[in-house]
Amino acid sequence: MFKDIVLAVIAVGFGLLLNAQSVSSGLKEEANIYGKVFDAPLRVAENDSLLFHGLYNRKPLILALVFTRCYGVCNPFLLRLAEYIQLRDKDDSFSVLVLSFDPKDSVDDMKLLGKRYGLENNTQWTFAVTDSIESLNRSIGFYPSWDSSIEQFDHDALLVGINNEGFITKKLIGIRQPHDLDLLIASVNNIFSPTYRLPNRNALFSCFNYDPKTGKNTPGLGLLFIALPAIVTVILLLSISYFVRHKPLG
Template sequence: MRTGAGIVVLLVAWTAPLPGQLNEGRYYLRTLPAVRIHGIDGEQSSLHQLLEESPVLLTLVSARCTGLCSPYMHSLVEAIGIPRGFRVVVLSFDPRDRVEELRSFARRVGAEALQGWWWGIPKREDLPALLEALGYRLRFSPERGEFDHTLALAVLDQRGNILRRIEGWQAVRYLRSAVREAQGEFVLSYPLPGYDVALRCFEVDKDSGTVRLSWGMGLLVVPPALSLLLGGVLHGLCARARKRRAT
């Protein structure tokens, strides 16, 4: 009994995420709060209103960021282009940003007038709940006068639930499957970089969706197969022994 419990504990420890690894599954089906937004085109809207029209790929930036925001958004704009069957919503997480600053940022990354893209600034009082729901981590650096922050892309269904949250530059790498999921297509999961599960049975290509067997499947198939083979051999030997005794 103790041996069995020890094996279970060992397997759980082996497959559990290590400290510091991403655990994006905890955001799955988390519902985003109602957020009022001032669009860069002057339109007053809300996140839920935008979701009524189509699924959404949501990300947050700062117009004042001199670090990752610009190259990150350049990569997303280049990878997505004009979205089909969904909308891309880009909101500012920086409470200091103004509409004209965010509009200028959108122009710099080539998405100000891009069809299917919607840029806006959340109401200041709605921003903390949005950041909390999305798991955005912010830390203001007085020396640089800007925020150290998370990069993340969230795939939202039309009820405002998070279907997938992809953190960091993985958002660009896994964008194709995220887009397919936003369009309502079922997408098999795949391990994140540095987050591989040792005993997985399948591997899924993030772009093509091709499924192939992993070595973990061998741990399930090989022992029963060997048992059947050994049983067959023993049965044959016993049958021969009985036949010899009978003669």
């Protein structure tokens, strides 16, 4: 009996952990929104460089962070993005910057990456490296970590929407559905999206309350209501266990 109760508590705890991971991913997508991207110097060819604003001032920008030696998500991530943009029937309202966050990547490495996807002559796409990747990463809230045991970066598959004034309008983590990418492109073109609810005093049951002045989230009542069933279940299981163990033998 007690063993079953312990297993049930572990299952509830695992469910809470999965929910926390989902919330954590959502919070990372909100981090640095409406902040300005760092104006990093970019190298797009051996003798050709420009500042970041030289791209987003021309057209709103979708920024994809990758590294060329990635054995994991980078390739399917870029492939999905390229397929999606190709299906948009030559929508030229934005540009795409594929930027390496690996200091070991060179301009030639990024050229080969573009060629791998048949994008080397596509003017909508730019493949680049920068010597200021740490400052750029901080400005967008991107923190890859190097795992020396497998010689790979542990990182999110991140897309960042940047409007033509250099402000971050939306972030997407992971390989997403076309609808999510539609919202990203709408955001960089300053198109209102009715799916976003603006913060207001009537939103009493939000999981997190976002303060646009500080850019921080604080826990809301909604988070308590989500966790409440699990908390009540654990309390009931512990109570039953206590009474079973202390029940007088008749």
